Amino acid sequence: MSRGGSGGRQRVKTARGRTAASTRWLERQLNDPYVRRAKAEGYRSRAAYKLIELDERFGLLKGVSRVVDLGIAPGGWSQVVRRQAPKAAIVGIDLLPTDPIDGVTILQMDFMDETAPGLLADALGGPADLVLSDMAANTVGHTQTDHLRTMALVEAGAYFAGEVLRPGGAYVAKVLAGGADNDLVAMLKRMFATVKHAKPPASRKDSSEWYVIAQGFKGVQPDRE
Numbered sequence: 001m002s003r004g005g006s007g008g009r010q011r012v013k014t015a016r017g018r019t020a021a022s023t024r025w026l027e028r029q030l031n032d033p034y035v036r037r038a039k040a041e042g043y044r045s046r047a048a049y050k051l052i053e054l055d056e057r058f059g060l061l062k063g064v065s066r067v068v069d070l071g072i073a074p075g076g077w078s079q080v081v082r083r084q085a086p087k088a089a090i091v092g093i094d095l096l097p098t099d100p101i102d103g104v105t106i107l108q109m110d111f112m113d114e115t116a117p118g119l120l121a122d123a124l125g126g127p128a129d130l131v132l133s134d135m136a137a138n139t140v141g142h143t144q145t146d147h148l149r150t151m152a153l154v155e156a157g158a159y160f161a162g163e164v165l166r167p168g169g170a171y172v173a174k175v176l177a178g179g180a181d182n183d184l185v186a187m188l189k190r191m192f193a194t195v196k197h198a199k200p201p202a203s204r205k206d207s208s209e210w211y212v213i214a215q216g217f218k219g220v221q222p223d224r225e
Contacts, residue, residue, distance in 0.1 A: 034202050038076070044099075047134065048076035049202035050211070055084065057198065058213050060170055064088050064129040068120055068164065070111055070157055071135030071174075073098040081132075091123045111135065111153075117160050127166035133157040133173035136209075147176050154212070155184055161214075162191055162221045169217040176208045187222050188214045 034046035043049075055061045061084040069078045072092030078101050081090055092098065093107040093116060100106065105123045109116055135157065137149030154173045161171040171192070188195045193216025203209055 043076050043079055044074040045076040046202060048080050050200045051077045051080045053200035053202055054198060054211060060130060061085050066124050066126055066128045068128050068131045070133040072106060075101050077132055077134055078104045089124060091120055093120060112156060121164050128164045129166060129169050131161040131165060131171045136174060150176050151181060151184060158188060159222055165217040167217055167219045170215040172211055172213050175210050175212050191218060191220045191222055192216050
C-alpha cells in the first residue's frame, strides 16, 4: 500500500491475483471514515452507523425491551441495540454464520423457512417493540429481478412484524432505490400510523439502498392473498 495525493488518501497497489475490482473495493474500505470509526469503536461493520443514524432521527431504540434482527450477520445492528438498550432481549437470524454476541440469541437459518417465524417468536418470549430487517436478496445483476427479490423479503418481514409486534411497535427494513413499491406501502400504512423512507448518511451515496420506517403498529394483521 502507498499513500498518494493530498489529504492522506490511501491507495492500494494491484497485487498479483487481485483483480482491479477487488483493489478498488479494498481502497474504498481503507478510505471510508465509517469503516475506520467502526474499528475504533468496536463495531463489526460500518452498517452499525446506519442504525445509529436512523435511531437519532426516528427514536427507534428508546425504551425497547424486545427486538428482532432479521439478517443479523455480521452483527453490527444488534451491537448497537445492546449498547443503546442493554436490558433488551434481542433475537437475530441469518443464513450466514454470526459470531456470538453477549445477550443476543442467534438462529443460523433461512428466514424464509416456514419454521423460522415461530422459532424467533419463541426465543423472544413476548411481543416485540421493534423488528429490524437489513436482509437483502442475493443479486443476479438484473435490476427488476433484484428489486422483486428484495421486496419479497421486505414483505415477508412485514408479515412477521404483524405477528410479533406489540401495539405501537415499529418495523424497519432495507429496500432498494425508489423505496418500497405502492402495494407494500399501502399494506404498511394499514398496519402502522406512519410510514416513511430514509437514506442515512452512513449509506454510501452510490448505493441503491434506502430504508422504510414504519412506526406506531396498529395491531392490524396484513392481508394475505
